[in-house]
Amino acid sequence: MESGTIVEFVGVQKTYDGHTVVIQNLDLSVRQGEFLTLLGGSGSGKTTTLMMLAGFETPTRGHILVKGKPIEHLPPHRRGIGVVFQNYALFPHMTVAQNLAYPLRMRRKSRVETQMKVDKAIEMVRLQGMQHRRPAELSGGQQQRVALARALVFEPDLVLMDEPLGALDKTLREHMQYEIKQIHRDLGVTMVYVTHDQSEALAMSDRIAIFQAGAVAQIASPQELYEQPASVFVAGFIGENNILSGKSAGRDESGRGVVLLDCGQSVRMQASAGFADAGKPLKLAVRPENLVIGTPARDRLNQCSGKIADTTYLGDHLRALVDIGMGQTMVVRKPLQDFARPPAIGEDILIGWNDGDGHVFA
Known part of the structure; x- marks a missing residue:
């Protein structure tokens, strides 16, 4: 195990029926003190990976190490890991204080130490005065705070969270993202977080592991994933991207x-040493914010002509869908002040970008 690593998956495989492999030969390290997010769509394997680490699923093959020791055969309560579930899993008949005391009672802590840790946890998640309420008397956000406090109250080195903000509305979800990140900074605890929400992953993580079909497609910082995707899948999964086919x-x-797009227009992009031979199929990815339209496009190396197919008003900016021919479309996203007037549907438009504004994938 590398220095500074707290968790390591080594050749982990998981199948439920002996035929369909849900997790395939997973090698994944979690660094001490980091906020690592497992991001992916439904069925990608992110939640199964988290549940194997928590102890609620068992690997079919391979090892899971925590601080260098294999834990795959340890029951959940002996792993010393805090877990926050999507549905919070609070005891409905217990008060907030009793819910928080439960993990400490299971660890046979003294009454004095339990009270001290419960008080500290309640203050940490700002629920003072609510110690005697039951979960049904709390809002969704307050229940989420109790679940988080219960996972942290016994001071674990590692906390796992399975889509904990999925049931909250947008404003509260964004507020809780900040709260969780702040607690992570204050405590220095290692957090492994599962979500399918890209913006949530970008906002909260030190690193993101993108899951695809039971394997990690790429693991990197949010900025690196966004600006240097390793594959077409990653480019299309993180943020909005224009993925164009050509050769x-x-x-x-x-x-x-030089890429000849399927629409018949040619563009030039920075090419790696492995740029495909002439005639080989390629995918080109260019993010909407890297595109300019109209007169400024004439100053860009690459220029594509098209027609406005649709526009969407989004408050501070406009999103335009441009048909560039042969069924290919491009999305442009620009602040409203960039437009002298909103473009009309059917209007001819010129799109421009430079050779370093996107990526080419063989």
């Missing part, structure tokens, strides 16, 4: 890769 037309005199 290689070789390189130009400056060494740039």
Whole structure:
């Protein structure tokens, strides 16, 4: 196990029926003190991975190490890991204080120590005065705070969270993202967090592991994932991206890769050493915010002509869908002040971007 690593999955595989592999040969390390998010769509394996670490699922093959020791055969209560579930899993017949005391009672802490830790946890999640309420008397956000406090009250080194904000409305969810991140900073505890929400992952994480079909497609910082995706899947999964199909037309005199798009228009992009031979299929990814339209597009290396297919008013900015031909469309997102007037549907438009404003994937 590497220095500074608290959790390590080594060759972990999981199948429920002996045929369909849900997790395939997973090698994944979690660093001490980091906030790692497991991000992916339904069925990608992120929750199964978390549940194996928590002890509620058992690997079919491989090992899970915590602080260098295998834990796959330890029951959940002996792993010393705090867990926050999507439905909070609070005891409805217990008060807030009793819910928080439960993990301490199971660990046979003294009454004095239990009271001290419960008081500290209640203050940490700002629920003073609510010690004697039961879960049904709390709002969703307050219940979420109790669940978080219960996972932290016995001071574990590792806390796992399975989509804990999924049931909250947008405003409260964003507020709780800040709260959880602040607690993470204050305590220095290692957190492994599961979500399918890209913006949540980008806002909260030190690193993000993107799951695809039971494997990690890429693990990196939010900025690296967004700006340097390792595959078409990652490029399309993190944030909004224009993914265009085409084929290689070789390189130009400056060494740039030339891509002939399916719509018939050619563009030039910075090409890696492995840029595909002429005629090989390619995918091109360009983010909406890297595009300019209208007169400024004439100053860009790449220019594509098209027609406005649709526009969406989004308050501070406008999102325009542009048809560039042969069934290919591009999304442009710009602040409202960039438009002298909103473009009309059916209007001819020029889109521009430079060779370093996107990525090409073989």
